[in-house]
Amino acid sequence: MLLTPYRETLALPRIKSLLAVATLARIPIAASAVVLTLHVVADLDQNYAAAGLVGAAFTIGGSVGAPVMGRLIDRRGLRPVLVLTTVAEVIFWSVAQGVPYPALLIMALFGGFLALPAFSVARQSIAALTPEAQRLPAFALDSITTELSFMTGPALGVLIATGPGPRVAMLTIGGGIFLSGLGLWLLNPPVRAEHETPVASGERVPRRSWLRPRFVAVLAVTMAATLVLSGTDVAVVAVLRESGEVGWTGPVMTLWALYSLLGGFAYGTMRRRLPAVSLLAPMAVLTMAVALGGAHWWLLALLLIPCGALCAPTITASADAASRMTPASARGEAMGLHNSSLTVGVALGGPLAGLAADTWSPVWGFVAVGGVGTLIALAVIPAELLHRRSAPASEPASAPSPDAPAPEVPPAVPAAGVPATAEVRATADVPADEVLASGTAGPAAVIPRQAQESRPSPVSRH
Helix, strand or coil: CCCHHHHHHHCCCCHHHHHHHHHHHHHHHHHHHHHHHHHHHHHCCCCHHHHHHHHHHHHHHHHHHHHHHHHHHHHHCHHHHHHHHHHHHHHHHHHHCCCCHHHHHHHHHHHHHCCCCHHHHHHHHHHHHCCHHHHHHHHHHHHHHHHHHHHHHHHHHHHHHCCCCHHHHHHHHHHHHHHHHHHHHHHCCCCCCCCCCCHHHCCCCCHHHCCCHHHHHHHHHHHHHHHHHHHHHHHHHHHHHHCCCHHHHHHHHHHHHHHHHHHHHHHHCCCCCCCHHHHHHHHHHHHHHHHHHCCCHHHHHHHHHHHHHCHHHHHHHHHHHHHHCCCHHHHHHHHHHHHHHHHHHHHHHHHHHHHHHHHCCCCHHHHHHHHHHHHHHHHHHHHHHHHHHHCCCCCCCCCCCCCCCCCCCCCCCCCCCCCHHHHHHHHCCCCHHHECCCCCCCHHHECCHHHHHCCCCCCCCC
């Protein structure tokens, strides 16, 4: 049945409450960018370039802060970090609405650094609450609910900012983040699975054990995906404005978000995981093809269907891959890096599309961001192919968690006619971590270290 993977996932303990709280927690965060922009332009009487600098400062702070907060979660647990970031965010939004522009620019850097980690915490908790076989639909649900948050948050932010005013909207965001932090603190979702080493144990793993080229490749794909998405946002507005159909911007953007929702839903029903780069490559190429639809809004909406349908699946695949490549004791930092790559992509995509639109024509915005996404995909594909070639043909669908306790290995049983001493000599020079706990300890149970280590373990709206 089509809905079976989702039913099984939602039946897991605490998943429904986690998704519900995370969705609500992301709404004020999603509204923050547009509200900051309107405050700088309307209340502080600055231009949009000045507003962009404030947004850039907030983004830079968030990109640096996300892995730092994730590392604190790995070492101290979730609740202390929630208290720190919630208090810092409430202070920022309460004070920032009343300070002059230079002070706001500096404050935005620290406000971003200490931002409430609602996105990365949700994904870290999903990895802890779900077995690997059910992580794909769980991350798909996370991407779908993130889409809903970004469809709701900016609209509410604009509504309040254009009504009572941007300063009231900023205070409202502060109140919303306070409630979000409180909700996550009360829910206290686990960041480690029951079979994984608890935070209290103080276990540390060196970064070099998981921050490897393949993990960096996943981060590059994640950044490229949101670069394409945020650049497409700008290009759509520019194209419709040039063609005199700016009034259709809302419907076109809503349809594009709907395509992503449907694509993410369909991807979550699949039993087979796809590498994130295999989704990024067609999404980027098809984004370049959207440049053919600049003449009419309805043609633009149609051409956005295939690339839009790949948005949420690409983010889902990257989050799933990042969670499987990382030991539980470093998962917070890893998901923080994943969140930073999402943020960096969002920050780069809009200016890149705008520069192309201003230099040549609006449709070139699609070509620019799609082209960069394609180049990144081409750079990553060889590494993915090499990994698949080096993996053993008999590789299981999912590997045990890096922090899971190793099962006991029964004593080796010598093969018929082979002395036990010969069996011991056959494996004496093989490191213990290269012997599979498969019930035997003989030569047939040995796989190359490289293959064992490469075993594979959801935009502007993510």
